[in-house]
Amino acid sequence: MKAPRKFTTEAGRIIYSFPVQSFPNLVNNIYLISDGDLLILVDCGSGFAEANDQLLAGVTAVSHQFNEAISLEAVTHILITHGHIDHFGGLPFVRQFTSAPVGVHVLDRRVLSNFEERSIFSSSRLDTFLEGAGVSTERRQQLMQVYLFGKQYYKSTPVQFLLEEGKPTVGGIEVFHVPGHCPGQVCLLVDDVMLTADHVLSRITPHQAPESITNNMGLGHYLDSLTKISKVPGVRLALGGHEESMGDMVGRIQAIKIAHDDRLNKILEICTEPKSLAEISRDLFGRVESYHVLLALEEAGAHVEYLYQRGELIAANLDEIQKTYHPVVQYQKA
Ligand SMILES: [Zn+2]
Ligand SMILES: [Zn+2]
Numbered sequence: 001m002k003a004p005r006k007f008t009t010e011a012g013r014i015i016y017s018f019p020v021q022s023f024p025n026l027v028n029n030i031y032l033i034s035d036g037d038l039l040i041l042v043d044c045g046s047g048f049a050e051a052n053d054q055l056l057a058g059v060t061a062v063s064h065q066f067n068e069a070i071s072l073e074a075v076t077h078i079l080i081t082h083g084h085i086d087h088f089g090g091l092p093f094v095r096q097f098t099s100a101p102v103g104v105h106v107l108d109r110r111v112l113s114n115f116e117e118r119s120i121f122s123s124s125r126l127d128t129f130l131e132g133a134g135v136s137t138e139r140r141q142q143l144m145q146v147y148l149f150g151k152q153y154y155k156s157t158p159v160q161f162l163l164e165e166g167k168p169t170v171g172g173i174e175v176f177h178v179p180g181h182c183p184g185q186v187c188l189l190v191d192d193v194m195l196t197a198d199h200v201l202s203r204i205t206p207h208q209a210p211e212s213i214t215n216n217m218g219l220g221h222y223l224d225s226l227t228k229i230s231k232v233p234g235v236r237l238a239l240g241g242h243e244e245s246m247g248d249m250v251g252r253i254q255a256i257k258i259a260h261d262d263r264l265n266k267i268l269e270i271c272t273e274p275k276s277l278a279e280i281s282r283d284l285f286g287r288v289e290s291y292h293v294l295l296a297l298e299e300a301g302a303h304v305e306y307l308y309q310r311g312e313l314i315a316a317n318l319d320e321i322q323k324t325y326h327p328v329v330q331y332q333k334a
Pocket of ligand 2: 087
């Protein structure tokens with residue numbers, strides 16, 4: 001694992017960062033904001049054994065490398081940037097060391113506090129989505145197993161306070177609500193440093209899923225949220241929930257918007273003939289395996305939904321949709 005890093009804001013606050021391996025193919029950045037008084041932990045990894053070990057090792061490494069008395073016991077507040085398991089799954093583990101209050105946006109609170117219920121609801125919605133996309137029953141069962149893997153270890157944890165836009169949170173940190181990647185996704189402005197979480201990442205375009213599965217997700221919300229965050233003045237440095245730091249956040253946002261435009265145009269080209277979502281996904285991303293199949297279908301689904309909502313795609317098999325209980329929609333360019 002890479003050595004921890006230290007960033008200093010214009011007001012002299014320190015932001016420490018270190019990576020943890022959340023899942024075999026996913027590394028998350030953990031942040032600790034210190035002003036000598038408060039010690040704020042931002043996100044806490046997936047809760048998997050390896051991630052928990054690395055979380056502890058990372059905090060110790062920060063304390064050694066920068067000669068600061070930092071430990072999980074010394075954490076005064078925990079901020080969760082959004083309700084994805086790689087960001088909050090470690091909460092029950094962290095709770096063993098500190099009773100520091102946990103804050104999250106209201107639209108993701110239930111994911112942390114009513115997790116078992118949310119898992120059942122979101123699985124059911126996802127299954128319906130996959131059925132409508134034209135994924136076979138057998139394949140769907142495999143995908144649902146993949147989806148639920150990694151979600152079986154977390155136990156619901158109460159949330160003590162809410163992160164609200166327009167109301168500075170602990171330490172005067174400014175909160176921006178940026179729905180899209182997740183309903184309660186927030187960016188946190190610490191002086192002139194923006195913690196962008198999974199809203200803006202340095203290399204990949206953050207994952208999108210349709211709002212037919214979860215309200216307040218979806219590409220339309222996401223693109224609006226990109227515009228919103230690009231207008232925040234005075235951001236010198238952006239730090240994402242994964243990957244590297246970004247010196248030019250606005251430039252990175254432009255590149256992400258272009259990537260989505262390209263994908264939307266490609267879908268319109270693909271849909272000169274009627275296509276199911278499963279076919280569109282395969283045309284876009286080729287043949288992928290295990291969890292990536294789900295990610296590809298959701299990503300394609302978010303873009304198709306965006307075009308359908310705006311009348312650029314239409315359903316080509318209305319007759320079948322009218323007569324069938326759970327129809328597979330065939331999309332075609334309007
Ligand atoms: Zn995420
Ligand atoms: Zn993430």
